[in-house]
Amino acid sequence: MPDSALTPDTKQSTMMRKSKFRLGLRQWMTVLPFVAIGFIGIAVFVMYPMIRNIIISFQDYSIMPNAANPWVGFDNYTKVFQDPNDRFLIALRNTFLNVAATVPVNWFLAVFFAVLINARFVKFKIAFRTVYYLPIVTSWIIIALLFKYLFADGDGGFINFILHKQLGIIAEPISWRNNYWSAMVMIWLFHIWKTVGWGVVIYLAALQGIPKDLYEAAEIDGANAGQKFWKITIPLLKPITLFIVINLINGAFGFFPQVYFITQGGPMNQTHVIPSLIYIEAFQNLKFGPASAMGVMMGVLVFILTYTQMKKIGRQRMF
Numbered sequence: 001m002p003d004s005a006l007t008p009d010t011k012q013s014t015m016m017r018k019s020k021f022r023l024g025l026r027q028w029m030t031v032l033p034f035v036a037i038g039f040i041g042i043a044v045f046v047m048y049p050m051i052r053n054i055i056i057s058f059q060d061y062s063i064m065p066n067a068a069n070p071w072v073g074f075d076n077y078t079k080v081f082q083d084p085n086d087r088f089l090i091a092l093r094n095t096f097l098n099v100a101a102t103v104p105v106n107w108f109l110a111v112f113f114a115v116l117i118n119a120r121f122v123k124f125k126i127a128f129r130t131v132y133y134l135p136i137v138t139s140w141i142i143i144a145l146l147f148k149y150l151f152a153d154g155d156g157g158f159i160n161f162i163l164h165k166q167l168g169i170i171a172e173p174i175s176w177r178n179n180y181w182s183a184m185v186m187i188w189l190f191h192i193w194k195t196v197g198w199g200v201v202i203y204l205a206a207l208q209g210i211p212k213d214l215y216e217a218a219e220i221d222g223a224n225a226g227q228k229f230w231k232i233t234i235p236l237l238k239p240i241t242l243f244i245v246i247n248l249i250n251g252a253f254g255f256f257p258q259v260y261f262i263t264q265g266g267p268m269n270q271t272h273v274i275p276s277l278i279y280i281e282a283f284q285n286l287k288f289g290p291a292s293a294m295g296v297m298m299g300v301l302v303f304i305l306t307y308t309q310m311k312k313i314g315r316q317r318m319f
Contacts, residue, residue, distance in 0.1 A: 050299075057292035076289040077297070087269055088294060091277040094184070095298075098273060099252040101188045106248050107241070109192070110199025115233065117200070118207045129204060132197040140194070144261035147190045151176040180270045183263045187271065191258045195251060199244050206240040207233070246309045253302050274298045 057076055059069045080088045117128045135143065150158045153175045155165055160173040176182045210233065218228045234241075256275040259265060265272040265280065272280070274294055282291035 053292045053295055056288055057296045059289055061288040061292070063286065063288070072289065076293040079290050080293050080297075085269065087272060087277055088274075090270060091272045091274045094271060095253055095255070095273045097184065098188065098191070098255050099249055101184075102191050102252050103245065103248045105188075106192050106196055106199060107245060109196045110203055110244065111237075111241075113196070113200045114203030114207060115229065118204060125204075129201060132200045134197065135194050136197050138194075140257040140261060143190065143194055144257065147186065147262060151186050153178070177263050178267050180267065183267065183271050187255070187258045187262055190262060191252070191255065194258075195248075199248070202240060202244055203237065206237055210236050242309060246306060249305060249309075250302060253298065 058071060058073060060072045060075075061067075061069050113132060116122065117125055117132075122128070152158075152160070154173050155161050157173070157176070159176075160170075163169045164171075164173050174182055176186050214232050214236075215228055218232060223231065254275060255273040256279065259271055259273055259276040260279065263271045265276055275298075278291045278294050278298075281287045281294070
């Protein structure tokens with residue numbers, strides 16, 4: 001339609017759309033130099049490996065130069081479930097056990113320590129915050145060596161020495177890494193001690209944002225400390241709690257150093273989780289196809305879980 005045939009209102013609407021488009025384009029061009037590095041990093045280190053992993057999961061992949069890498073469809077996925085030792089199913093079971101065992105404890109300790117540090121009578125809050133956060137920045141290897149000493153076999157291990165020699169709670173020292181449940185407990189304690197400080201710091205920041213007048217009004221109404229905690233603190237922390245729980249679940253799904261440095265999947269491959277099994281299959285057994293298939297299935301599982309929870313977070317307000 002020629003411009004002469006347009007009404008004044010139509011011309012004005014068209015000019016406004018063009019003006020908004022030019023304004024948006026200028027804004028994008030202004031910020032592009034600052035975000036381009038981030039986009040490139042995501043494309044190179046996230047998107048490309050993800051797409052490549054999905055492709056490899058459908059191939060009989062070999063790292064040898066000029067290998068054919070034939071397309072095998074879903075054979076790698078069926079091989080994962082046809083393992084005579086059921087290693088993937090065991091790893092999947094352990095992954096869900098990790099979530100069930102560590103997430104509630106981690107969340108409770110984070111809330112407990114954050115509320116305790118935030119209390120009026122507690123001094124040196126920065127020092128406590130640093131102490132709780134210190135394990136986060138400490139190397140996994142260093143903490144793994146510490147836990148290997150603490151849970152060493154015989155009375156030479158600190159935990160066995162306390163439980164057996166000092167307290168007499170157990171009749172004989174426990175071989176922590178040689179039994180399934182004791183090894184799993186060791187892994188869970190390792191993970192909780194390493195990661196609980198992150199939740200403490202996040203909750204501390206959220207607690208300091210709660211209006212003080214809410215607590216003062218509750219005191220005037222005669223509420224005690226427990227009532228203020230359950231009726232004010234916990235409800236107002238709900239959005240932050242959802243955020244922390246989602247990250248704790250993702251962290252529990254991503255167990256790798258906890259297993260690799262402590263038990264290496266033993267005893268008899270019973271403590272493997274999906275990431276550690278992927279590592280064994282890919283870099284020790286050189287079975288990249290099945291390893292990629294396990295990675296894809298784990299990614300889909302985590303995505304579904306995270307997406308459903310993120311929808312809930314999107315509908316929450318802090319106050």
